[in-house]
Amino acid sequence: MVVKKMFINGEWVNSHTKEVREIINPFNQEVIAKVTEGDHEDAQYAITAARAAFDNGEWTNTPASERGKMVLQVAQIIERDKDELAKLETLDTGKTIIESEADMNDIAEVFRYFAGLADKDGGEIIASPIPDSKSRIVREPIGVCGQITPWNYPLLQAAWKIAPALAAGNTIIIKPSEITPLTTIKVVELMEEVGFPKGVVNLVLGSGPTVGNELAVNQDVDLISFTGGIDTGKKIMRAASTNVKKIALELGGKNPNIVFADADFDTAVDQALNAVFFHGGQVCSAGARLLVEDSIHDPFVEALVERVKRIKLGNGFDEGTQSGPLISAEHREKVEKYVEIGQAEGAKLVIGGHRPSEPELQKGFFYSPTIFTDCKVDMRIVQEEVFGPVLTVERFNSEEEVIQLANDTIYGLAGAVWTKDIAKAERVVGKLRMGTVWINDYHPYFAQAPWGGYKQSGFGRELGKIGLEEYTEVKHVFQNTNPQPVGWFK
Template sequence: MTRILKLYSNGEWVDSSNPIKQDILNPANQEIIAKAPEATKEETEEAIKAAKSVFESGIWSECTPLERANVLLQIADMMEDNMNELVALEVENNGKTKREAESDASDAADAFRYYAGLLSNTSGQTYEASYDLQTMIIKEPMGVAGLIVPWNFPLLMSVWKIAPALAAGNSIILKPAEITPMTAVKLFELMDQTDLPKGVAHLLMGSGSIVGQTISESNDVDVVSFTGSTEVGRNIMQAATGNLKKISLELGGKSPNIIFEDADFDTAVDHALFGIFMGSGQVCTSGSRILVQEGIYEEFIKKYVEIVKGINVGPGNDENSEMGAIVSEKHMESILEYIRIGKEEGARLAFGGNRIVQDGMEKGFFIEPTVFADVTSDMRIVKEEIFGPVVVIQKFKDEAEAIKLANDTEFGLAGAVFSSDQNKAMRVIKKVRAGITWVNTYHLTNVQAPWGGYKHSGIGRSLGTYGLDEYQETKQINISMDPKPIQWFK
C-alpha cells in the first residue's frame, strides 16, 4: 500500500493544506512507494516562527552540553535499533545498493555519537588582557537553522547537518530533497520518541522554489546549510542577504584523480573504479576526471575497462548488485545527454554509454558504467559535472602538467594522487586546489575531518569541530577584576 507522508511541525505530524502530493518512486522499477506533501509558503513561515519561539524559550538552547549530548545518544540508539528499516528505505527510495545504504546508515548513527562526545568535552578560551581585565571567549547557538539536503545521500547528509546543529543548541528546519524524503521521515519518527523537546525540530517536504526559498529569505532563520548544485547554491546566497544570515554551501565537483607511472598499478586502478562508480557516480566528491601519466596511459585504460565490463549493475536490494539505479528519470536523461555530447565532441568511448533495459531492469533507471578516453580540457564532459557513472581519462606528461590539468576547473571539492614517491605525492596534493584530498586512496574519510571545498565547490565546512562552528556564534566577554572609574572624561 502506498504510504501517505506528513509534515512534522511544532512536535506534531500534520497534513499540508496543499492538495498536491509528490509521487515518491523506487528508481529501480518506478513503483510509487509513497506520496509526499508539498508544504506551502505559509506553512514554512509557521514552522520558522515556531522554531524561533522554541529557541527563545531556552528549553533546548539553554540546556547544558551534557543534556544535549544525552539526547543525541538517544537518537543514535534509536537509529541502531531501526537500522534494517533505515537501510531498506534508503535502497528503495534512492536506488543505491544495500552495501552502500548500510555504510551510510552506520556513519549517520556514528555522527550523532561523535557530536555527543564533542559536547562532553566543550572548552573555551580565556585571556588576561591586562592586570585587571579577564576576557572569555564562548560559543552560543545561532537560533534557527535551515537545513537543505540533496537526494544522493538522503539520510547521511541530513544527519551531517542535524547532529551539529542540534548539538550547538539550535532549533532546526530540515528540507529533504523532493524525490527522496523516506529516510528523513523515519529519522524524525525516531527523534520524536526521544527526549528532544517538541518544536525544536521541523521536517518540511516540498519544492525548493517555495520551501527552500522561504527558508533562505526568512529574517527569522539565522543560518542556512545547503548541499547540492552550484547553481542553487548561488540562489541561496542571494536569498540569504536579507538578514545577512550565515550560510554554509557544499556544492558541485569535477574532481581530479592523478595517477603517476610509479603508482602501485593495481591499487590505483581499484581506487579509480571506486572513486567514480561508488554510488553510481552520484557523489559530489567522485573522481570523475582520471589523469594518467603517459607511460602507463594505454595499459591503464585496458585494465580499467576490463574490470568495468564486469561491474554488476542492478537493483539495490539484490545482494549481487555492485552499482545501483540512477535516482530519477530526469537525472538519467541528463546523464545520457552528456554521454551523447561526449561522443559528439570526439572523445573515445572505451566502454558503456547506454541505458540498461534488459534482465528485468527495463522499468528502472539504470546506465552502464561509462568510460571516455582521449579527452581534452575544452570538452564539456571534462569541464561540467555529470553526476553519474561517467568517467573521463586524460593523459599527462609530467608533474607540472598534472597539477595544471587538475586545477583547470571551476570546482575545488576533492582530488587524489597515486604515487609510490611520497615526497612527490605530497608536493602534488598540496598544489591541488581542493578541500578534500587523498594520497594512494579515494573516498575514505571520517566524521572528525572537515568536509568542504574551494572555489565554486562551496563555502564553509561540515563535520568535525568545524561543522559545529558553522552553527555557533562566537562571543567575547570582558570582565573587570578591579572595577573603578576610567575617568576618560573629567
C-alpha cells in the same frame, strides 16, 4: 497508502494545501510512498515554531552534557532500527543494500561523535593587555537553522547537519530532497522517542523553489546549510543575502584522480573504478576526472575497460548487484546529454554511452558505465559535473602539468594522488586546491575529519570539530575587575 506528514512544533501535520507527492522507486518506477507536499506557508509555520523554541531558551539553556545525551540517544535508536532504515534508503534511492547498511553505521557514528563533542568546548581564557581585567571567548548557538539535503545520500547528509546543530543548542528545520524524503521522515519519527522540546526539531516537505527558498529568504532563519548543485547554491546565496544570514554550502565537484606511473597498477585501477562508478557516479566527491601519466595511459585504460564490462547493474536488494539505477528519468536524460556533448567535443567513447539492454533493467533509470579518452581540460565533460557513471581520462607527463590540469576547474571539493613516492605525493597534495585529498586511496571519510570544498565547491565545513563550530557564534566577554572613572570628559 497512508500519506506521510510533516513534523512541525511537535506535531505531524499535512500541508495546508493538502497536496500530495508520490515517491518513486527508481529501480522499477513503482510508487513506494505518498507524502504531503508543503509550500512556503508550511515553511513559515515551521520557522515560527523553531524561532519560538529557540527564543524561549529551553533547549539552548539545557546543559550541554544533557544535550549530548539526547543526541546520543538518536545514535542508539538509529543503530536499533538500522535494518529498516537501510531497506527504506535502498527503496528510495536505488543504491545497493550493502551501501545503505554501511550508511546507517556511519550515520549512527556521526550522531555519536557530535554527542560526545557537545560539552567539550567550555570557552577560552585569553590574556588581556589591560590591567585588572579578564577576557574570555565563548561559543553560543547561532539560532534557527534551515537545512536542505540532497537526494543521493538523504539520511547521511541529514545527519551531518542535524547532529551538530542540536549538539550546539540550535533549533532546526530540515528539508530533505522531495525525491528521497523517506528515511529523513523515519528518523524524525524515531527522534520523537528522545523527547526534544516542541519546536526544536521540525521537518518540512516540498520543493526547493518553494520550501527551500523560504528557508533561505526568511528573516527569522539565522543559518542556511545546503548540500546540492551549484546553480541552486547560488540562488540560495542570493536569497540569504536579504538578512545576511550565515551560509554553509557544499556544491559538489569535478574531482581529479591522479595516477602516476609508479603507482601500484592493479590497486589504482580498482580504486579508479570505485572512485567514479560507486552509487552510479551520483557522489559529490566522485573521481570523475582520471589523470593518468602518459607512459601507463594505454594499458591503464585497457584494464579499466575490461573491468567495466563486468560491472553488474541491477536491483539494489539483489545479491551481486554492484550498482543500481540513476535517481530519475530527468537525471538520466541529463547524463545522456553530457555523453552527446562529449562525443561532439571530440572525446573518444571507449565503452558505455547507452542504456543497458537487459530486459530486467528496462523499467529502471539505468545507464551503462561510460569511459571517454582523448579528453582535454577545456571540454565541458571535463569541466562540468555530470553526476553519473561517466569517466573522462586525461594524459599528463610531469608533476607541474598534472597540478595545473587538476586545479583548472571551478570546483575544489576532493581529489586523490596515486604514487609509491610519498615525497612526490606530498608535493602534489600541497599544491592542489581542494578540501580533501587522498593519497593512495579514494572516498574514505569519517566523523572526526572536516568535509567541504574550495572555490565554487562551496564554503564552510561539515564533520569534525569545525562542523560543530559552524553552528555557533563567537562571543568575546571582557570584564573589568576594578572599574574606575575614565575622566576623559571633565
